[in-house]
Amino acid sequence: MRKIIIKNRQNNKECQELTLDEFKSKFKIELNSAIQVYSHDKQQKDALKPPFMHSNNNHEEDFYRDLRWNFNNNAQTVYYIDKIEY
Numbered sequence: 001m002r003k004i005i006i007k008n009r010q011n012n013k014e015c016q017e018l019t020l021d022e023f024k025s026k027f028k029i030e031l032n033s034a035i036q037v038y039s040h041d042k043q044q045k046d047a048l049k050p051p052f053m054h055s056n057n058n059h060e061e062d063f064y065r066d067l068r069w070n071f072n073n074n075a076q077t078v079y080y081i082d083k084i085e086y
Helices: 020-026 028-047 059-065 067-074
Strands: 003-008 015-019 079-085
Touching (some): 015 020, 020 028, 028 059, 059 067, 067 079
Antiparallel strands (some): 003 015
């Protein structure tokens, strides 16, 4: 089972260990916001490419492929994913 280690950016002491489902429910608002930012960025990049180079439209699936980087760089929150243990 996948464990996600979450830390607080402000003090690095507050640490939580959550499963993916717990993470999704606890950070639902931040996660939805981060997915929207990610999707918007992908759409902007695709607009500059010729049609045959467009990526698929399932941006949420793409977001979860690299959850740590995408959440840490697109979510407006004081928390960040320190690591994901498999």
